[in-house]
Amino acid sequence: MSATKPENTAHSDEPSDWKQEQTLTWRRAHPLSPLVRSWLIIVAFLFGIVRPAVEDFFRGDDPLTFQDLATVRPPESGILAWLHLFGSFWLPVAVVLVFLLLLVPFFLTWFFYRFAVDTSNVYVKSGMLFKTERKARLDRVQSIDVNRPLLARILGLAELKFDVADGAGSALQVQYLSYREARRLRDELLVQVRALKSGSKPSAAGSQLEPGHPDSAPDAQAGEHHLRQRLAQHVTENFKGVRGEGEQQIVHVPVGRLLGSMFLSLGVIIIMLMAVTMVGLMVWADISMGALFASNMAVFAGLVSALWKRLNTGWNFRLVTSPDGLKTRFGLTDTVTKTLPEGRIQSVKVTQPLLWRLTGWYKVSVALAGQGEGENTAFAGELLPVGTRADLLRILPLVVLDEAHGGASAEQLHAGLEAKGSGHGFTAAQLTARSRIDWFAISRNAFSLTPALLLVRGGMTTKRLSITPHAKIQQLELKQGPVGRRYGYADLTVTAAGAMVGSTELSLVDTETARALLVRQAQLGVHANQVLAAPGVRSQAGRRTALD
Structure with missing residues (x-):
């Protein structure tokens, strides 16, 4: 050793x-830990036992019965000859022994x-x-x-x-x-x-x-x-x-709302369109269903995997407050209890897809310090997988500073979610520079600066509002290609610690406005730590926010 x-x-x-x-x-x-670690072995072993019976069923053959198994004789020679000591039960004993041998490495791992x-x-x-x-x-x-x-x-x-x-x-x-x-x-x-x-x-x-x-x-x-x-x-x-001691529930996502949000998602729509197309090809082009499914298996597998992840991470989702910070609990098969202590949330993003506007639903995601895209984790960075406006108004005060402490006012948050153009503290680019390139998003892309926060608004099909404290911003990058130099616009990318939400992009901003934002953000970043470290900084709910 x-x-x-x-x-x-x-x-x-x-x-x-x-x-x-x-x-x-x-x-x-716990002594049962090896069974949890070896779940894949257990599933494969059971599949190997059940598979012959399933194949016989679909072929129409008579399945094996216990009487048929009893007529099978054990080997008369070799290392398995001793199994005749168990008589007609030798085969079940052999199966159990093979199963236990497969679990030996996992029990050794548990022992050490x-x-x-x-x-x-x-x-x-x-x-x-x-x-x-x-x-x-x-x-x-x-x-x-x-x-x-x-x-x-x-x-x-x-x-x-x-x-x-x-x-x-x-x-x-x-x-x-x-x-x-x-x-x-x-x-x-x-x-x-x-x-x-x-x-x-x-x-x-x-x-x-x-x-x-x-x-x-x-x-x-x-x-x-x-x-x-x-x-x-x-x-x-x-x-x-x-429920743990001292916990108070803030939001619970009903199963019906979760399923409804999945039905109004792009993945489900694509699956439905592909299903209709496959039925049409089977009827009019005389193509077998097996051939169509085999040719599109990778696409179906990707869509089903994405939908399953969405279902599992949103099932029975609960957001609670506790003495240790915010907690999320979720999971259909695998359950996860995630703690978000003070200071670990780096930025907040609120999104509303196009079809969700019919029901007034929103999604709230966060970026966490020390937890990036490469980490194998079930936590998808969601404080609210799908919720109503009332749920949104209960969550935002817990993670966003209010106006009295250098944060965003209620009018600014509303303008970031619903409004267009300049106003309520938001600055939009000049129309003459943008209308030639992207007239469809002409009035949504905008930003707002407060003493403690940078708010970035965008999106027409999917509305987005990103909220990042100045102290959490690690990089603010200005990009300008040949077309941007020709028409006088640039793209800004805001990067904070943690990659669950990813970078926030402010597209098609006037060059002068973009450069002024870079300078102003640098000035605010110098004093941001003093604002957040000031005593008595509290959210509207009377507690320190997770962004503090």
């Missing part, structure tokens, strides 16, 4: 305290997997031949999220994910704990995180959990209840959801 390889997810320059780590209480994950917690760090050890130790400093932790794949929900398990300040590559996971333990450990660790960041002395988390068997106390209590009560409690915790 190779030597242990320590890895600090916070990339600290401080040397690790080896003696302190030797006193840690190391604990294993450990985690520990002290007053300032979270440690994870893994590996049988090549050992790895990772450490996340709690004072660098941005959020602690709870992720639950479908099989984990069925088994009552959950994963804790620690996002630290260095970004996507430094996230640390503890896989898997019981859902009760995961929520309890997360709450204790968040108390430690707040204590460390405030300068007070925290107490060690997880001290009430018994080493080596974290679920012993809950199981002992659950054993005293009736089986039916235990089953009802399991369903409530793992499928209906449990």
Whole structure:
């Protein structure tokens, strides 16, 4: 075996305290964790068993019965000859043994997997031949999220994910704990995180959990209840959801609204048009359905994947406030609880597709610090997948500074969503420079500056309003091609930290206006940190916003 390889997810320059780590209480994950890790193997194994029966059904052949299986004899020689000891049950025993052999690597991974917690760090050890130790400093932790794949929900398990300040590559996971333990450990660790960041002395988390068997106390209590009560409690915790202490729900997206928004989306319209076209070709051109489907399989797979992601990330979506910041909960098969602490939201974007105007729906997305496009995450950067104007008015005050503290007024936000041309603090380009190029978007593209925010408006088919604090803007780029130089216009790109929403583009702006905006934005950026750091900065709801 190779030597242990320590890895600090916070990339600290401080040397690790080896003696302190030797006193840690190391604990294993839940014993059912290997089943969650091996879900793909389980699905493939079950598919291999069921596939012959399905093929016989479609061919019209008589399916195999238990009597037919009982007539099959075990091998009389070779390494499997001993199976005759089980008589007519040798085949099911062989199947079970093969299944267990496939799970052996996953159980070995679980056996060598450990985690520990002290007053300032979270440690994870893994590996049988090549050992790895990772450490996340709690004072660098941005959020602690709870992720639950479908099989984990069925088994009552959950994963804790620690996002630290260095970004996507430094996230640390503890896989898997019981859902009760995961929520309890997360709450204790968040108390430690707040204590460390405030300068007070925290107490060690997880001290009430018994080493080596974290679920012993809950199981002992659950054993005293009736089986039916235990089953009802399991369903409530793992499928209906449990609200945390101190949480207050802001928005809940009904399933009917989510399905309606998907029906009014471009992807569904394309699928419907392709289906009508395929039916027409089958009727008039005498082309088989199989040939049409095979030739367009890649297109269908991409559209179905996009629709499924939209359904899964919007299903049962809830936005709540908590002592740790805003939280989003969502998921049909895999459920995710994402925490958005103060200071991590870099920009906010409100969009309204063309067909959503019929129902008055909006979508609110955010860009997060330390979480870019390359990170494998279920969180799509959405504070509101689809919601009414009333939902929008409940969310924006939580993440956008009000006019009294250098932010946007209610009139400016309304103008950014609905108005055209200049007015209400927005500046639109001169019509003479733009009408020759893009008359259709002539009155929507505009911007507005406040002491703390840059608001960019655009889009005619899909209305867009982007809100970015001056202190969060990393780059403001002016682009001008040959046609732009000829007609005297330019495009501006605003880039903030975090890539979930991406850059914001202000198209077809007069060259003079674009250059003036660059200068003014540089001046505002110098003083923006002083505005945001001023004491008493609060949103209209009386709390610090996530943009603070």
